[in-house]
Amino acid sequence: MVQAANFDEIHAEFRGRIHRYLRHLAGESEADDLTQAVFLKVSAALPGFRGESSLSTWIYRIATNVARDHARSQGRWQSVDTEAHGELPDPALETADRAYIREEMRACVREQVDQLPEQYRAVLLLSDFEDLPNAQISEVLVLSLDTVKIRLHRARARLRAILECKCTFYRDDENEVMCDRKLER
Numbered sequence: 001m002v003q004a005a006n007f008d009e010i011h012a013e014f015r016g017r018i019h020r021y022l023r024h025l026a027g028e029s030e031a032d033d034l035t036q037a038v039f040l041k042v043s044a045a046l047p048g049f050r051g052e053s054s055l056s057t058w059i060y061r062i063a064t065n066v067a068r069d070h071a072r073s074q075g076r077w078q079s080v081d082t083e084a085h086g087e088l089p090d091p092a093l094e095t096a097d098r099a100y101i102r103e104e105m106r107a108c109v110r111e112q113v114d115q116l117p118e119q120y121r122a123v124l125l126l127s128d129f130e131d132l133p134n135a136q137i138s139e140v141l142v143l144s145l146d147t148v149k150i151r152l153h154r155a156r157a158r159l160r161a162i163l164e165c166k167c168t169f170y171r172d173d174e175n176e177v178m179c180d181r182k183l184e185r
Contacts, residue, residue, distance in 0.1 A: 007043050010055065015039065017130065018063050024113075024125050026067045034070060038063045053139045060132070060140040064122065071118075105179055112162045120155035127152055 018038055023031035041062050049058060113121060122141060126132045132140065138148045167179040 007046055010042065010046070010059075011039055014056070014059050018059060021060065021063055021125065021130055022067055024129055025064075025122065026070060030070065034063075034066055037066050037070075041066065054136065056132075057136050057139040060126070060130075060136075061142070064140055104181070108167060108179070108181055109159075109163070112159055112166065115162060116155055116158060120151055120158060123148055123151040124155040124159065 015035065019031055019035040022034045022038070026034055038059070042059055045062075049055070053061075113124060116124065123137060126137045126140060127134070134145060134148050134152070137143075137152075138145045141148070143151075163179070166182055168182055169177060169179045171177060
């Protein structure tokens with residue numbers, strides 16, 4: 001059992017990651033309130049935490065359930081806010097054009113991730129944005145490991161197909177893959 005006295009440490013360790021996850025899952029406008037709700041639930045349930053899963057898995061499961069409950073109460077899933085996942089590289093190391101293109105690419109990918117059905121978006125966010133292993137994702141989402149692998153494969157395939165329809169890919173002068181949005185007709 002985890003001691004309740006450790007809540008401050010748990011909050012300090014997980015708050016940023018949970019906020020980022022909820023921001024991507026439910027949107028920037030909801031992330032602060034949902035993060036607070038998650039940690040209220042964690043605080044209340046911490047004395048009863050039995051350690052049947054890792055602490056991280058348990059907290060992400062609570063976050064996922066809070067986001068789903070909120071979305072159901074609103075009758076919708078909000079799109080992911082377009083504030084960046086990850087950070088821009090140091091501008092001193094890149095030209096303004098390169099930084100602009102990178103940010104456009106990030107924004108484009110985030111917009112396309114928003115279009116995925118929730119069952120695929122949640123798996124993709126936990127895997128590729130939060131770097132959770134498949135076994136932990138299966139615990140967080142209460143799915144079998146095979147289901148997680150299938151959904152992740154399908155999510156990536158759908159995202160790839162969407163990106164290929166909406167983007168033109170090329171290599172820049174430094175041989176890095178870049179893309180531009182295709183013009184809408």
